[in-house]
Structures are given as structure tokens and as C-alpha cells.
Amino acid sequence: MLISGFDLAQLAENASQRGRQLLSDLQTYLERDYDQRCLPDFGIEKAAEIIGCTSQHIRDKEGGGILPPPRTTRVGALERRVYNYNEINQARRLLKRDTSHPASCVRIIFSNLKGGVGKTSHALHLSHYAAREGFRVLMVDLDPQATLTTAFGLVPGLSIRADEDIGPSLTANPELILRSIQRTRWNEIDLVPAQLSLQYTDWQMLQAHENDRQRLGPLPQRLHQALERVADRYDLIVMDTPPALGMLSLNAIAAADMILMPITPNFYDIASSVQYFAIVSQLASTYAQALRVRQLSLLMTRTDSAPETRTNMTLLNKAYGEFLLTNRMPQTRELQRATGDQMSLYEIEAPRGARETYLKAIDAMNAVNAEIMQHVWQVWRAAEIDQPMEIRHGH
Ligand SMILES: Nc1ncnc2c1ncn2[C@@H]1O[C@H](COP(=O)(O)OP(=O)(O)OP(=O)(O)O)[C@@H](O)[C@H]1O
Ligand SMILES: [Mg+2]
Numbered sequence: 001m002l003i004s005g006f007d008l009a010q011l012a013e014n015a016s017q018r019g020r021q022l023l024s025d026l027q028t029y030l031e032r033d034y035d036q037r038c039l040p041d042f043g044i045e046k047a048a049e050i051i052g053c054t055s056q057h058i059r060d061k062e063g064g065g066i067l068p069p070p071r072t073t074r075v076g077a078l079e080r081r082v083y084n085y086n087e088i089n090q091a092r093r094l095l096k097r098d099t100s101h102p103a104s105c106v107r108i109i110f111s112n113l114k115g116g117v118g119k120t121s122h123a124l125h126l127s128h129y130a131a132r133e134g135f136r137v138l139m140v141d142l143d144p145q146a147t148l149t150t151a152f153g154l155v156p157g158l159s160i161r162a163d164e165d166i167g168p169s170l171t172a173n174p175e176l177i178l179r180s181i182q183r184t185r186w187n188e189i190d191l192v193p194a195q196l197s198l199q200y201t202d203w204q205m206l207q208a209h210e211n212d213r214q215r216l217g218p219l220p221q222r223l224h225q226a227l228e229r230v231a232d233r234y235d236l237i238v239m240d241t242p243p244a245l246g247m248l249s250l251n252a253i254a255a256a257d258m259i260l261m262p263i264t265p266n267f268y269d270i271a272s273s274v275q276y277f278a279i280v281s282q283l284a285s286t287y288a289q290a291l292r293v294r295q296l297s298l299l300m301t302r303t304d305s306a307p308e309t310r311t312n313m314t315l316l317n318k319a320y321g322e323f324l325l326t327n328r329m330p331q332t333r334e335l336q337r338a339t340g341d342q343m344s345l346y347e348i349e350a351p352r353g354a355r356e357t358y359l360k361a362i363d364a365m366n367a368v369n370a371e372i373m374q375h376v377w378q379v380w381r382a383a384e385i386d387q388p389m390e391i392r393h394g395h
Contacts, residue, residue: 143198
């Protein structure tokens with residue numbers, strides 16, 4: 001039945017105007033929240049531990065003017081020295097504790113056909129972990145859902161201009177990546193943000209004319225070519241991909257040295273991993289020339305102690321044993337809460353729940369990241385042997 005006077009065009013126009021207002025309010029709220037959110041402060045003992053020296057050494061160098069005077073906060077009657085990750089990295093550089101830098105930039109992608117397995121969470125945590133150690137990281141968000149981008153306080157579609165995602169560097173000119181790189185509150189981390197319109201990039205790439213292909217190079221290698229323009233500025237490029245194997249993900253695979261595949265030990269995820277490997281195998285034989293992947297690792301995530309989980313973990317071990325990382329990430333509320341607040345475990349100052357839960361979560365995350373970094377070091381060392389003259393010193 002037709003309702004007289006119902007004007008869909010008018011209704012939709014009103015809704016879209018209200019929606020725009022809502023988004024702009026949301027942006028103000030999110031950006032204010034992000035501005036207020038600082039990197040956490042640590043005491044001198046923790047700062048010394050991260051740098052790898054004694055707290056007395058830091059005190060002496062501050063006294064001698066090698067390090068800048070520390071920030072302090074008052075705790076009762078005492079003035080306590082505090083340091084955040086950016087200050088810790090600056091101190092590390094001034095203390096010359098980072099003289100040797102990797103000879104090359106390692107590119108890692110987090111990839112899986114399945115959604116919700118922890119791709120974005122682990123991409124973010126690995127980057128924060130590496131930045132904490134003083135490495136320079138570029139994060140590339142290739143997922144139109146833009147979860148990673150919002151973790152850095154940017155609102156897709158509002159605070160990112162149409163030409164500021166990776167799209168134009170894949171469809172128009174690889175140099176355009178320079179325009180899309182944004183600084184973040186971490187001095188060591190830059191970000192190429194994503195937004196919903198990136199969905200069209202997949203489609204646009206496939207529409208490309210033959211002369212585009214000649215000008216821009218083979219389809220799957222567009223991202224690689226764009227990253228080549230900036231790779232010498234970073235030690236690590238970490239790419240987050242959508243839960244699909246379209247052109248964006250294929251470009252990420254073709255740009256990667258290492259594929260990290262988070263996998264949860266449940267039936268559907270195991271089934272989808274079979275699909276994933278079948279598709280990757282086809283892609284790899286079709287585009288063999290374009291690939292540079294040297295390592296594929298599976299990371300078991302969101303594990304718990306339920307009997308089915310244990311059985312599935314045993315099965316996964318049996319099937320993929322040699323690819324599985326030794327460390328795994330258990331299901332933990334601390335991670336859920338932190339990412340719900342658009343932060344990583346490394347960015348929260350005080351545990352949201354029990355301290356023990358927090359410490360367990362951070363220990364597990366550190367172990368996973370340390371293991372991934374061991375693999376990264378293997379690639380760095382191999383590059384050093386290949387090109388001994390190109391070892392870079394200093395930032
Ligand atoms: N180990 C964990 N413990 C608890 N929650 C987790 C864990 N890992 C991820 N999560 C939560 O699961 C949700 C999905 O994680 P995440 O966004 O990292 O997955 P994803 O693979 O990137 O998903 P998508 O494919 O949709 O991009 C998030 O809310 C995150 O907080
Ligand atoms: Mg994601």
C-alpha cells in the first residue's frame with residue numbers, strides 16, 4: 001500500500017544532513033579524546049629497562065647535560081621523574097644505544113580471509129612493540145573498514161581527504177604515497193590511513209586501461225612500487241589487510257617479505273584457512289614473478305582452555321606445525337577493552353581489570369612480538385649479508 005505524501009527523496013536528504021552533523025560531532029569528540037590521550041608515562045626504572053641501561057646512568061647523563069632535563073610529577077612530597085615512549089627513544093638515541101640499524105626495510109602483512117581473528121590488533125601491537133625499541137615503522141591500513149586508522153584517532157571519511165588513503169598511489173601515481181603518510185602521536189610511527197572509499201580502489205584497479213598498466217606497472221605490484229618510494233625511511237612496514245583476497249590484499253602480499261596469518265582454533269577458521277592457502281597458492285603461481293615473500297607464519301590467537309579449543313589446537317599443530325609460531329595469544333579481556341578504547345596494551349597506563357590479567361596479557365603479547373621480531377631480524381641480517389655497504393647508521 002502506498003502512503004500518500006511519503007517523500008523518500010526528502011526523507012533521505014534530511015537523514016543524510018543529520019548524519020553529516022552526527023559525524024562531525026563524533027569527529028570533534030573522537031579527536032578531543034585522542035588529543036587528551038597521551039602516551040603513558042613511566043618511572044626512571046622502567047625507562048632504564050626499556051633503554052637497556054641503569055637508572056643511575058640516566059641520572060648522570062641528565063646531570064651532565066647529555067640528556068635533557070626530565071619531566072617530573074609530584075607524588076606526595078616527592079618529585080618523580082617520568083618518561084614516555086617518545087622521550088625514551090630520544091634518550092636512547094642521545095645515549096648512542098642504537099648505533100646499528102637494519103640494512104633494509106622489512107614488510108609484514110597481517111592476512112586472513114576470516115574476519116575478527118586479530119589481524120588489526122596484532123598489526124597495531126607489533127608496530128607499538130617495534131617502535132618502543134626505537135625502530136621506525138610505517139603502518140599501512142589497506143582495510144576499507146579502517147579499524148587501524150581509527151586506533152590512531154582519525155575518522156575515516158572526515159579527517160582524511162579523498163586523496164589521502166593508499167588508493168591514488170595504486171591507481172594514478174606511486175609517488176602519491178608521500179601525500180598520504182600521516183604522523184601519529186608515536187614519533188616512530190607513521191600511518192597511511194584507510195577509509196571506506198578504498199573499496200572502489202579494488203574495482204578501479206581492475207578497470208585500468210592497458211596504457212595505465214604500461215605506465216603504472218603490473219597490477220599486483222602497484223603497492224610494492226609505492227612502498228619503494230619511502231622504504232628507506234623505515235625499518236619496518238606493517239600492513240593491515242581486509243578479510244578478503246581482493247586486489248588490495250594481493251598487492252599487500254606482493255609487497256610483503258613476511259606473511260603473518262592470525263588464526264583462531266575453531267572449526268570455521270580452520271576451514272577458511274584451507275581456502276586461504278588454496279587461493280594464495282593459485283595467486284602465487286600466477287604472479288610468481290611479482291612475489292618476494294620469504295616467510296609465512298601462523299599465529300594462534302584468542303585461545304582458551306575449553307576442551308574443543310585444545311583439540312583444535314592439536315589438529316592445527318599437526319597440520320601446520322612448522323609454520324606455527326611457538327607463542328600464541330590467549331583470549332583476554334584486557335586486549336578487548338584496550339582495543340575497544342582504540343588503544344594498545346602498550347598505551348594503557350593502568351589495567352582496566354585485575355592487575356594479574358593485565359600482566360598476563362602483556363606478557364603473552366610481548367612473547368608473540370619478540371618471536372615475530374626474531375624472524376624480522378633474520379630478514380634484516382640476510383639483507384645485510386646481501387648488501388653490506390648499505391648498512392644505515394642513525395635515524
Ligand atoms: N586475544 C584476544 N583477546 C580478546 N579479544 C581479542 C583478541 N584478539 C582480538 N580481539 C578482539 O576481537 C575483535 C576483532 O579483532 P581485530 O579487529 O584485531 O580482528 P581482525 O582480524 O582485524 O578483524 P577484521 O577482519 O574485521 O578486520 C576486536 O574487538 C578485538 O579487541
Ligand atoms: Mg581488521
